[in-house]
Amino acid sequence: xxxxxxxxxxxxxxxxxVTGEIDVYTAPRLRQRLVQLVxxxxxxxxVDLGGVEFLDSTGLGVLVGGLKRMRALSGSFxxxxxxxxxxxxxxxxxxxxxxxxxxxxxxxxxxxxxxEAPEARSDGGRTVPPATDR
Amino acid sequence: MPTVxxxxxxxxxxxxxxxxxxxxxxxxxxxxxxxxDEVRLAVGEACSRAVALHQLHQLKDLVEVEMxxxxxxxxxxxxxxxxxxxxxxGSVPDPVExxxxxxxxxxxxxVAVGMGLALLxxxxxxxEVSARSDGTGTAVRMSWPVR
Numbered sequence: 559x560x561x562x563x564x565x566x567x568x569x570x571x572x573x574x575x576v577t578g579e580i581d582v583y584t585a586p587r588l589r590q591r592l593v594q595l596v597x598x599x600x601x602x603x604x605v606d607l608g609g610v611e612f613l614d615s616t617g618l619g620v621l622v623g624g625l626k627r628m629r630a631l632s633g634s635f636x637x638x639x640x641x642x643x644x645x646x647x648x649x650x651x652x653x654x655x656x657x658x659x660x661x662x663x664x665x666x667x668x669x670x671x672x673x674e675a676p677e678a679r680s681d682g683g684r685t686v687p688p689a690t691d692r
Numbered sequence: 693m694p695t696v697x698x699x700x701x702x703x704x705x706x707x708x709x710x711x712x713x714x715x716x717x718x719x720x721x722x723x724x725x726x727x728x729d730e731v732r733l734a735v736g737e738a739c740s741r742a743v744a745l746h747q748l749h750q751l752k753d754l755v756e757v758e759m760x761x762x763x764x765x766x767x768x769x770x771x772x773x774x775x776x777x778x779x780x781x782g783s784v785p786d787p788v789e790x791x792x793x794x795x796x797x798x799x800x801x802x803v804a805v806g807m808g809l810a811l812l813x814x815x816x817x818x819x820e821v822s823a824r825s826d827g828t829g830t831a832v833r834m835s836w837p838v839r
Contacts, residue, residue, distance in 0.1 A: 581711075582740040583704035612711075614736050615807035622807075643729050650814035651807050 577609030580617030745773030
Protein backbone atom coordinates (compact mmCIF):
# COMPACT_ATOMS: atom_id res chain seq x y z
CA UNK A 559 0.00 0.00 0.00
CA UNK A 560 1.22 3.50 -0.83
CA UNK A 561 2.54 5.71 1.94
CA UNK A 562 0.05 8.23 3.22
CA UNK A 563 0.95 11.10 5.58
CA UNK A 564 -1.55 13.18 7.51
CA UNK A 565 -0.70 15.97 9.90
CA UNK A 566 -2.82 17.25 12.75
CA UNK A 567 -2.42 19.21 15.96
CA UNK A 568 -3.52 18.19 19.46
CA UNK A 569 -2.70 20.58 22.31
CA UNK A 570 0.86 21.78 21.56
CA UNK A 571 1.79 18.56 19.76
CA UNK A 572 1.96 17.96 16.07
CA UNK A 573 0.74 14.51 15.15
CA UNK A 574 1.97 12.87 11.97
CA UNK A 575 -0.15 9.85 11.10
CA VAL A 576 1.62 7.45 8.80
CA THR A 577 -0.26 4.79 6.85
CA GLY A 578 1.06 2.18 4.42
CA GLU A 579 4.57 0.95 3.81
CA ILE A 580 7.76 2.77 4.84
CA ASP A 581 10.57 1.32 2.75
CA VAL A 582 13.52 2.29 0.57
CA TYR A 583 11.09 3.72 -2.00
CA THR A 584 8.71 5.68 0.22
CA ALA A 585 11.05 6.71 3.08
CA PRO A 586 12.30 9.85 1.24
CA ARG A 587 8.73 11.22 1.35
CA LEU A 588 8.56 10.66 5.10
CA ARG A 589 11.94 12.32 5.49
CA GLN A 590 10.80 15.29 3.42
CA ARG A 591 7.69 15.74 5.56
CA LEU A 592 9.69 15.55 8.81
CA VAL A 593 12.16 18.15 7.54
CA GLN A 594 9.24 20.36 6.48
CA LEU A 595 7.59 20.07 9.91
CA VAL A 596 10.83 21.05 11.66
CA UNK A 597 11.29 24.00 9.30
CA UNK A 598 7.73 25.12 10.02
CA UNK A 599 8.58 25.28 13.71
CA UNK A 600 7.33 21.96 15.04
CA UNK A 601 9.16 21.10 18.26
CA UNK A 602 6.90 18.47 19.78
CA UNK A 603 6.15 15.72 17.34
CA UNK A 604 4.22 12.51 17.68
CA VAL A 605 4.59 10.07 14.79
CA ASP A 606 1.70 7.63 14.81
CA LEU A 607 2.75 4.38 13.16
CA GLY A 608 -0.61 2.73 13.88
CA GLY A 609 -1.43 2.37 10.18
CA VAL A 610 2.01 1.24 9.09
CA GLU A 611 2.01 -2.17 7.43
CA PHE A 612 5.71 -2.41 6.73
CA LEU A 613 8.83 -0.72 8.06
CA ASP A 614 12.41 -1.39 6.95
CA SER A 615 15.85 -0.09 7.87
CA THR A 616 15.54 2.90 5.56
CA GLY A 617 12.42 3.92 7.47
CA LEU A 618 14.23 3.40 10.77
CA GLY A 619 17.04 5.64 9.51
CA VAL A 620 14.56 8.41 8.74
CA LEU A 621 12.91 8.10 12.16
CA VAL A 622 16.34 8.22 13.88
CA GLY A 623 17.10 11.34 11.82
CA GLY A 624 13.85 12.92 13.01
CA LEU A 625 14.59 12.06 16.62
CA LYS A 626 18.08 13.57 16.38
CA ARG A 627 16.77 16.78 14.86
CA MET A 628 14.15 17.17 17.58
CA ARG A 629 16.66 16.48 20.34
CA ALA A 630 19.07 19.03 18.85
CA LEU A 631 16.22 21.59 19.10
CA SER A 632 15.32 20.53 22.66
CA GLY A 633 12.00 19.27 21.39
CA SER A 634 10.24 15.95 21.81
CA PHE A 635 9.74 13.05 19.43
CA UNK A 636 7.46 10.18 20.33
CA UNK A 637 6.30 7.18 18.36
CA UNK A 638 2.88 5.56 18.65
CA UNK A 639 2.81 1.87 17.86
CA UNK A 640 1.06 -1.17 19.26
CA UNK A 641 1.73 -3.64 16.45
CA UNK A 642 3.98 -6.47 17.54
CA UNK A 643 5.49 -6.98 14.09
CA UNK A 644 6.64 -3.35 13.95
CA UNK A 645 7.76 -3.25 17.60
CA UNK A 646 9.88 -6.33 16.95
CA UNK A 647 11.92 -4.37 14.39
CA UNK A 648 12.74 -1.74 17.00
CA UNK A 649 13.77 -4.46 19.46
CA UNK A 650 16.02 -6.34 17.01
CA UNK A 651 17.92 -3.17 16.15
CA UNK A 652 18.06 -1.98 19.77
CA UNK A 653 16.25 1.20 18.79
CA UNK A 654 13.57 0.53 21.41
CA UNK A 655 16.20 1.83 23.84
CA UNK A 656 16.36 5.27 22.28
CA UNK A 657 12.82 5.92 21.07
CA UNK A 658 9.87 6.69 23.28
CA UNK A 659 7.26 4.28 21.99
CA UNK A 660 3.76 4.28 23.42
CA UNK A 661 0.67 2.32 22.33
CA UNK A 662 -1.75 5.24 21.91
CA UNK A 663 -1.69 8.88 20.81
CA UNK A 664 -3.25 9.75 24.15
CA UNK A 665 -0.16 8.49 25.97
CA UNK A 666 2.17 10.22 23.51
CA UNK A 667 0.67 13.59 24.43
CA UNK A 668 2.17 13.43 27.92
CA UNK A 669 5.71 12.64 26.73
CA UNK A 670 7.98 15.38 28.04
CA UNK A 671 10.62 17.19 25.97
CA UNK A 672 13.48 15.10 27.30
CA UNK A 673 11.88 12.04 25.81
CA GLU A 674 10.61 10.44 29.01
CA ALA A 675 6.98 9.91 29.79
CA PRO A 676 6.15 11.10 33.33
CA GLU A 677 5.14 7.65 34.53
CA ALA A 678 8.54 6.26 33.56
CA ARG A 679 10.19 8.54 36.12
CA SER A 680 9.00 6.51 39.08
CA ASP A 681 10.38 3.36 37.51
CA GLY A 682 14.05 3.68 38.39
CA GLY A 683 14.87 6.24 35.70
CA ARG A 684 14.14 3.97 32.79
CA THR A 685 14.53 5.61 29.43
CA VAL A 686 11.71 3.62 27.87
CA PRO A 687 8.17 3.90 29.23
CA PRO A 688 6.68 0.64 30.50
CA ALA A 689 4.12 0.67 27.69
CA THR A 690 6.74 -0.50 25.18
CA ASP A 691 7.10 -3.81 26.98
CA ARG A 692 3.81 -5.05 25.59
CA MET B 693 16.99 -25.03 -10.56
CA PRO B 694 15.27 -22.10 -8.92
CA THR B 695 11.53 -22.33 -8.46
CA VAL B 696 11.15 -18.64 -9.22
CA UNK B 697 13.74 -16.26 -10.53
CA UNK B 698 13.32 -12.51 -10.65
CA UNK B 699 15.60 -9.80 -11.99
CA UNK B 700 15.01 -6.10 -11.56
CA UNK B 701 16.78 -2.86 -12.40
CA UNK B 702 18.39 -1.31 -9.30
CA UNK B 703 15.57 1.09 -8.43
CA UNK B 704 13.93 1.36 -4.99
CA UNK B 705 10.46 1.09 -6.55
CA UNK B 706 11.09 -2.55 -7.50
CA UNK B 707 12.05 -3.72 -4.01
CA UNK B 708 8.40 -3.88 -3.03
CA UNK B 709 7.67 -6.13 -6.01
CA UNK B 710 10.47 -8.48 -4.93
CA UNK B 711 9.03 -8.60 -1.39
CA UNK B 712 5.55 -9.41 -2.66
CA UNK B 713 6.81 -12.17 -4.94
CA UNK B 714 8.99 -13.66 -2.19
CA UNK B 715 6.09 -13.84 0.24
CA UNK B 716 3.79 -15.38 -2.37
CA UNK B 717 6.35 -18.05 -3.28
CA UNK B 718 7.20 -18.70 0.39
CA UNK B 719 3.54 -19.20 1.25
CA UNK B 720 3.13 -21.63 -1.61
CA UNK B 721 6.34 -23.46 -0.60
CA UNK B 722 4.83 -24.13 2.83
CA UNK B 723 6.58 -21.54 4.99
CA UNK B 724 4.48 -21.02 8.14
CA UNK B 725 2.25 -17.93 8.16
CA UNK B 726 3.94 -16.52 11.27
CA UNK B 727 7.33 -16.53 9.52
CA UNK B 728 6.13 -14.74 6.38
CA ASP B 729 6.67 -11.32 7.95
CA GLU B 730 10.32 -12.24 8.50
CA VAL B 731 10.65 -13.39 4.89
CA ARG B 732 9.08 -10.14 3.69
CA LEU B 733 11.40 -7.97 5.76
CA ALA B 734 14.59 -9.99 5.14
CA VAL B 735 14.11 -10.18 1.36
CA GLY B 736 13.30 -6.47 1.34
CA GLU B 737 16.47 -5.66 3.29
CA ALA B 738 18.65 -7.84 1.07
CA CYS B 739 17.19 -6.23 -2.07
CA SER B 740 17.52 -2.71 -0.62
CA ARG B 741 21.16 -3.46 0.13
CA ALA B 742 21.75 -4.65 -3.44
CA VAL B 743 20.00 -1.58 -4.90
CA ALA B 744 22.03 0.72 -2.64
CA LEU B 745 25.29 -0.97 -3.70
CA HIS B 746 24.43 -0.66 -7.39
CA GLN B 747 23.45 2.98 -6.99
CA LEU B 748 26.58 3.73 -4.97
CA HIS B 749 28.80 2.26 -7.66
CA GLN B 750 26.61 3.49 -10.53
CA LEU B 751 25.95 0.00 -11.85
CA LYS B 752 23.02 -0.57 -14.19
CA ASP B 753 23.14 -4.38 -13.86
CA LEU B 754 20.01 -6.12 -12.71
CA VAL B 755 19.63 -7.38 -9.14
CA GLU B 756 18.99 -11.13 -9.22
CA VAL B 757 16.64 -12.90 -6.84
CA GLU B 758 16.30 -16.69 -6.80
CA MET B 759 13.77 -18.58 -4.72
CA UNK B 760 14.13 -22.30 -4.35
CA UNK B 761 11.43 -24.52 -2.96
CA UNK B 762 13.11 -27.52 -1.32
CA UNK B 763 13.62 -29.06 2.13
CA UNK B 764 13.91 -25.41 3.17
CA UNK B 765 12.69 -22.31 1.35
CA UNK B 766 15.84 -20.57 0.13
CA UNK B 767 16.17 -17.05 -1.24
CA UNK B 768 19.35 -15.71 -2.77
CA UNK B 769 19.78 -12.03 -3.64
CA UNK B 770 22.81 -11.32 -5.81
CA UNK B 771 24.37 -7.99 -6.70
CA UNK B 772 27.28 -6.83 -8.85
CA UNK B 773 28.84 -4.52 -6.26
CA UNK B 774 32.42 -4.92 -5.06
CA UNK B 775 32.79 -7.87 -2.65
CA UNK B 776 31.72 -6.86 0.80
CA UNK B 777 30.78 -9.45 3.37
CA UNK B 778 30.55 -7.33 6.49
CA UNK B 779 27.16 -8.78 7.32
CA UNK B 780 28.86 -11.96 8.49
CA UNK B 781 30.81 -10.11 11.18
CA GLY B 782 27.64 -8.78 12.77
CA SER B 783 29.20 -5.33 13.16
CA VAL B 784 26.05 -3.62 14.28
CA PRO B 785 26.15 -0.03 15.49
CA ASP B 786 25.15 0.77 19.05
CA PRO B 787 21.88 2.73 18.72
CA VAL B 788 22.66 4.85 21.76
CA GLU B 789 25.95 5.95 20.19
CA UNK B 790 24.20 6.56 16.87
CA UNK B 791 21.82 9.02 18.43
CA UNK B 792 24.56 10.69 20.47
CA UNK B 793 26.56 11.20 17.26
CA UNK B 794 26.36 14.93 16.44
CA UNK B 795 26.17 14.22 12.70
CA UNK B 796 22.72 15.54 11.75
CA UNK B 797 22.71 14.46 8.10
CA UNK B 798 19.31 12.99 7.65
CA UNK B 799 19.22 10.06 7.74
CA UNK B 800 22.75 9.38 8.83
CA UNK B 801 24.14 6.92 6.23
CA UNK B 802 25.64 4.85 9.05
CA VAL B 803 22.15 4.32 10.45
CA ALA B 804 20.68 3.10 7.19
CA VAL B 805 23.49 0.65 6.44
CA GLY B 806 24.03 -0.45 10.02
CA MET B 807 20.34 -1.00 10.67
CA GLY B 808 19.92 -3.06 7.52
CA LEU B 809 22.66 -5.39 8.65
CA ALA B 810 21.29 -5.47 12.18
CA LEU B 811 17.86 -6.44 10.90
CA LEU B 812 19.16 -9.17 8.59
CA UNK B 813 21.37 -10.76 11.24
CA UNK B 814 18.66 -10.43 13.87
CA UNK B 815 15.90 -11.83 11.69
CA UNK B 816 17.43 -14.71 9.81
CA UNK B 817 19.01 -17.69 11.59
CA UNK B 818 20.39 -19.14 8.39
CA UNK B 819 22.11 -16.24 6.66
CA GLU B 820 25.19 -16.37 4.48
CA VAL B 821 26.93 -13.64 2.48
CA SER B 822 29.45 -14.82 -0.05
CA ALA B 823 31.34 -13.66 -3.11
CA ARG B 824 29.63 -14.61 -6.38
CA SER B 825 31.21 -17.49 -8.20
CA ASP B 826 30.43 -15.91 -11.59
CA GLY B 827 32.37 -12.67 -11.30
CA THR B 828 32.18 -9.52 -9.22
CA GLY B 829 29.44 -9.22 -6.66
CA THR B 830 28.04 -10.74 -3.51
CA ALA B 831 25.12 -13.03 -2.84
CA VAL B 832 23.00 -12.97 0.30
CA ARG B 833 21.49 -16.40 0.87
CA MET B 834 18.77 -16.99 3.43
CA SER B 835 16.59 -19.96 4.20
CA TRP B 836 13.54 -20.79 6.29
CA PRO B 837 11.90 -24.05 7.28
CA VAL B 838 8.85 -25.37 5.47
CA ARG B 839 6.07 -27.41 7.00
